[in-house]
Amino acid sequence: MAYDEIEMAVRRSRDKRDVFYRLAKEQGWRARSAFKLLQIDEEFRIFSKVTHVVDLCAAPGSWSQVLERKIGRVNPPGKARIVAVDLQQMAPIPGVVQLQGDITKKKTADAIKKELGGQLAQLVVCDGAPDVTGLHDMDEYMQDQLILAALNISTELLAPGGAFVAKMFKARDIDFMYSQMKLFFRSVTCTKPRSSRSSSNEHFIVCLDYKPLEGYQGMAEDLKPGDELSALTKFVYSGDLSGFDQII
Ligand SMILES: C[S@@+](CC[C@H](N)C(=O)[O-])C[C@H]1O[C@@H](n2cnc3c(N)ncnc32)[C@H](O)[C@@H]1O
Structure with missing residues (x-):
């Protein structure tokens, strides 16, 4: 189904969640989050010319499925490398190397580098979410810390010129996050894909053109x-x- 058709379906529906949930089931994605990454790519073309990519906080694996279909399959056999990491175990996805690990740890960065086979990644994505405590300030702080961890591990993994996409919750200190990211990337934008529930303050920070x-x-x-x-x-x-x- 083309994305403009999906959009029409969304408009017709009173509940976005059901449309993307149903579509995810129909199209074989493990989670409706797959559409968020697909729509970020529609807007920013983040998959273009990418052969090496890292999916941080990847379980249950819908973003890894997208990366396998949009990067793994479009490159000549054996050229692409997709490495997915999560604290939790994931069901296997052919064409995706899966690691169980904590993205705040140096040993996880080393394990990913090994799997990238001596090349740096042109794209790192992170859809990470810490366990919610229900304490608003604490949850915001934990999410910020996870994004900082994702940025830190990306500084070990990204090739100059590479891109970084991470989930964030638009909060009071968004300006500080922009200034952190702008030190490392020439372009920093915040986006909210159509498939992200409007009731949530979930957004994605899209950082392009990495400069170590x-x-x-x-x-x-x-x-x-x-x-x-x-x-x-x-x-x-x-x-x-x-x-x-x-x-x-
Ligand atoms: C919303 S889910 C990711 C969904 C995934 N992008 C998909 O499309 O299937 C968030 C994940 O972040 C992972 N996570 C949270 N903190 C982490 C950490 N420090 N290291 C690795 N994974 C982490 C959780 O285990 C959880 O599986």
Whole structure:
């Protein structure tokens, strides 16, 4: 079904969730979230020319299915590499390497790099969500920390010029998140795909054209007690502007 037809179906429906839920079942996606990634690609063409891609926080696997269909299958056999990671185990998807791991850990970054076979990724996506506590401020904080972890692991995995897409919840400190991301990417945009429920403040941050930054101490496990943090690292971690002259 073409996406304009899907859109018409959405308009006809009083409940978006049911339309995309039904379509996901019909088309064999493991979750309706698949449409969010497909619609982000429609808008930003993030899959274009990608051969190596990492799906962070991937279970149950609908985004990995999309990556396999849109990147794995369009490249010549053996050329594409799709690596999916989650804390939880996922049912296998042919053409996708699956790792069980925590994206905040350096050893997970090392395992992904090994599976990428010595190449860096042109795209990293993260649909991660921490367990909800019900305490609004705490939940927002945990989501922000997960995005920061996804950014940090991406600084180990992304090729210059690469793209990063992550789920976020539009919150008070959105401006700070933009300024964190803008240090690393030339273009940073926030989008809400049609399939994302309007009742939720879920959005996706789409960061294009990665530029590696000298002096950024991304994966915190690399740091030892007493290590001096660079001005850049202090800013990204906590918004500390005391070394701002050195950052820009
Ligand atoms: C909304 S689900 C992802 C859905 C997936 N994109 C799909 O389309 O099927 C969020 C996932 O984030 C994972 N997650 C949360 N924190 C994580 C972490 N620190 N490391 C790895 N995965 C994590 C959870 O285990 C959960 O499976």
